[in-house]
Amino acid sequence: MLISPALLFVTAFALFPLGFGVYISLTNWPLVGAYHFIGLANYDALIHNTEFIQSIVFTLEYTGIVTVPIFVVGYALAVFVRSNRRGSTLFRTMIFLPYIVGLVAESYMAVVELQPQSGTANFVLSNLGIVGDTTAWLVHTGLALTAISVLVVWFAAGLTMMLLMAGMQGIPQEIYESARVDGASWWSIEWRLTVPLLRKSIALSLIISVIGSFLAFNQFFIMTDGGPGTSTVPVVMSIFQTAFAQLNVGLASAMSVVLVIVVGLITFVQFRYLQGDSES
Amino acid sequence: MTQGVSARQGTFERKSESPIREKARGGRGTAPPVRKAGGSGGLAGRILYWTGGTVISAIFVLPLVWETIRSFQPELVVTQAPSSKTFANLSLSNYQALLSGQDDIIRNVVNSLIVAVAAALLTALVATLAGYGFALFRFRGSGAVFGLVLVAFMIPFQAVLTPLFIEMHKLHLLNSLLGLALFYTTFNLPVGVYVMRNSFLQVPRELVDAARVDGASVMTTLVSVFRPLIMPGIATTALYAFLFSWTEFVGALSFLTNDSLFTLPVALSNVETGTYGAVNYGLLLAGAVIAMVPCIVVYVGLQRYYVRGLVSGALKG
Numbered sequence: 001m002l003i004s005p006a007l008l009f010v011t012a013f014a015l016f017p018l019g020f021g022v023y024i025s026l027t028n029w030p031l032v033g034a035y036h037f038i039g040l041a042n043y044d045a046l047i048h049n050t051e052f053i054q055s056i057v058f059t060l061e062y063t064g065i066v067t068v069p070i071f072v073v074g075y076a077l078a079v080f081v082r083s084n085r086r087g088s089t090l091f092r093t094m095i096f097l098p099y100i101v102g103l104v105a106e107s108y109m110a111v112v113e114l115q116p117q118s119g120t121a122n123f124v125l126s127n128l129g130i131v132g133d134t135t136a137w138l139v140h141t142g143l144a145l146t147a148i149s150v151l152v153v154w155f156a157a158g159l160t161m162m163l164l165m166a167g168m169q170g171i172p173q174e175i176y177e178s179a180r181v182d183g184a185s186w187w188s189i190e191w192r193l194t195v196p197l198l199r200k201s202i203a204l205s206l207i208i209s210v211i212g213s214f215l216a217f218n219q220f221f222i223m224t225d226g227g228p229g230t231s232t233v234p235v236v237m238s239i240f241q242t243a244f245a246q247l248n249v250g251l252a253s254a255m256s257v258v259l260v261i262v263v264g265l266i267t268f269v270q271f272r273y274l275q276g277d278s279e280s
Numbered sequence: 281m282t283q284g285v286s287a288r289q290g291t292f293e294r295k296s297e298s299p300i301r302e303k304a305r306g307g308r309g310t311a312p313p314v315r316k317a318g319g320s321g322g323l324a325g326r327i328l329y330w331t332g333g334t335v336i337s338a339i340f341v342l343p344l345v346w347e348t349i350r351s352f353q354p355e356l357v358v359t360q361a362p363s364s365k366t367f368a369n370l371s372l373s374n375y376q377a378l379l380s381g382q383d384d385i386i387r388n389v390v391n392s393l394i395v396a397v398a399a400a401l402l403t404a405l406v407a408t409l410a411g412y413g414f415a416l417f418r419f420r421g422s423g424a425v426f427g428l429v430l431v432a433f434m435i436p437f438q439a440v441l442t443p444l445f446i447e448m449h450k451l452h453l454l455n456s457l458l459g460l461a462l463f464y465t466t467f468n469l470p471v472g473v474y475v476m477r478n479s480f481l482q483v484p485r486e487l488v489d490a491a492r493v494d495g496a497s498v499m500t501t502l503v504s505v506f507r508p509l510i511m512p513g514i515a516t517t518a519l520y521a522f523l524f525s526w527t528e529f530v531g532a533l534s535f536l537t538n539d540s541l542f543t544l545p546v547a548l549s550n551v552e553t554g555t556y557g558a559v560n561y562g563l564l565l566a567g568a569v570i571a572m573v574p575c576i577v578v579y580v581g582l583q584r585y586y587v588r589g590l591v592s593g594a595l596k597g
């Protein structure tokens with residue numbers, strides 16, 4: 001059957017691990033030797049695990065910080081590149097480039113450029129009189145979060161731009177004609193026509209960006225390694241450390257289950273929202 | 281329940297079809313202009329448009345260009361206070377050090393290539409077959425199977441790393457480039473199956489029926505009739521999977537513990553940590569540039585396909 005290879009992959013590397021993860025989360029899974037069921041003890045431990053709670057709070061904080069700027073910048077860029085004027089394809093390509101290159105390579109570059117004294121960031125910003133040239137960005141929680149947020153907005157705005165632009169280009173021209181004839185201003189056309197018609201694309205781009213922020217790992221692992229202390233540990237890193245550094249597989253699986261539920265809820269809301277939209 | 285999901289998916293995707301297909305067909309110039317940005321005609325308007333566009337593009341591209349130049353600066357220049365005297369002191373020293381001697385990353389580049397190419401080919405193959413099946417054949421429970429596949433696709437791979445680690449250990453797929461490629465293939469299938477199903481749905485029905493009347497087998501039809509029509513879809517899928525796999529980090533970090541098997545992004549974390557406590561930032565920059573270049577080359581060459589896959593994949597959710 002044509003579909004069986006796909007089904008095999010999905011079952012072996014997605015569905016089975018998910019079920020297996022739920023199973024492990026109910027045990028005290030050791031590296032070697034026998035395990036036994038401990039019921040919901042891992043989940044109970046989770047509620048009292050300050051590091052995990054802290055990582056959730058931090059992830060929410062980070063998501064809250066970057067979501068709106070990514071969307072606003074992405075929307076403005078989409079407005080700029082959505083026409084098919086000469087050059088717009090070129091601009092799209094260039095604006096999208098940071099997303100293509102990926103956050104991993106860019107995080108490594110950022111590490112070099114955020115060094116005090118030698119980094120380009122301090123060189124530029126100190127010459128503009130904004131910060132001193134000895135500012136150590138990655139060893140202060142607030143500064144590190146600021147730097148990472150700026151990097152991520154720069155990285156992700158192009159994706160939001162592409163998604164919104166595709167939506168904007170799908171809006172039939174005729175809808176705008178009568179509004180223009182009525183002499184409506186650019187702002188009111190944008191606000192009263194484009195934004196409502198774009199609801200689906202807007203929801204989509206927001207959800208993709210929110211889920212992306214929820215699952216953030218690379219930039220924090222590379223740029224701060226969760227530091228200073230554990231102040232910049234996002235949820236995925238917390239799971240990673242619990243599983244592979246503390247070797248507490250049961251607890252890490254319980255954390256994963258919580259993450260799947262949260263991401264599943266976001267996706268569910270997305271489906272509901274999009275469905276409501278296509279019926280109207 | 282699953283039927284419901286797939287039915288919803290159906291209406292949703294038909295609606296979202298037009299912008300994607302328009303983009304895919306001509307790339308540029310086919311969609312009607314929503315609005316002429318920055319005042320339509322006029323010299324002033326045009327100057328404003330090009331100036332604005334250049335400045336905006338520079339914000340996104342210049343940092344990457346800047347890092348590329350910086351990667352040619354010797355280590356000493358990279359770690360000193362920036363100075364106009366030493367800035368143009370360019371050399372190949374970082375690259376020479378990275379591509380030979382003790383910090384050799386050639387092996388890691390090759391590992392990354394093997395994994396990314398294998399994942400791209402596998403994803404294209406498996407997604408083409410599945411897309412073919414879902415698009416052209418109605419079988420008992422096909423809606424339920426598609427629904428199941430969709431539900432599976434919503435599982436973020438970051439959340440199953442722990443159980444997957446144990447499973448792959450049992451299957452002897454840890455510390456294996458093949459294992460990593462299988463993992464990447466799985467999580468590229470959502471986009472792949474979706475794109476390929478759409479590709480097949482766009483093939484004119486008469487063509488399918490004509491082939492059937494001629495008595496061609498299912499596989500012969502796929503290879504001889506459909507192949508030219510679905511090549512853009514295959515390119516999208518393969519490209520998407522390649523870029524995903526080339527840049528993926530946390531999975532490779534979890535499933536590879538043997539230095540000699542590290543992919544490039546993971547190997548660079550060793551460079552970042554440094555040897556004997558001293559971090560060579562020149563090497564790190566050069567390594568990051570080596571990781572960046574294939575993405576740019578592949579994307580600029582095939583961006584038409586990539587954007588198509590990305591938008592339709594994203595619309596899938």
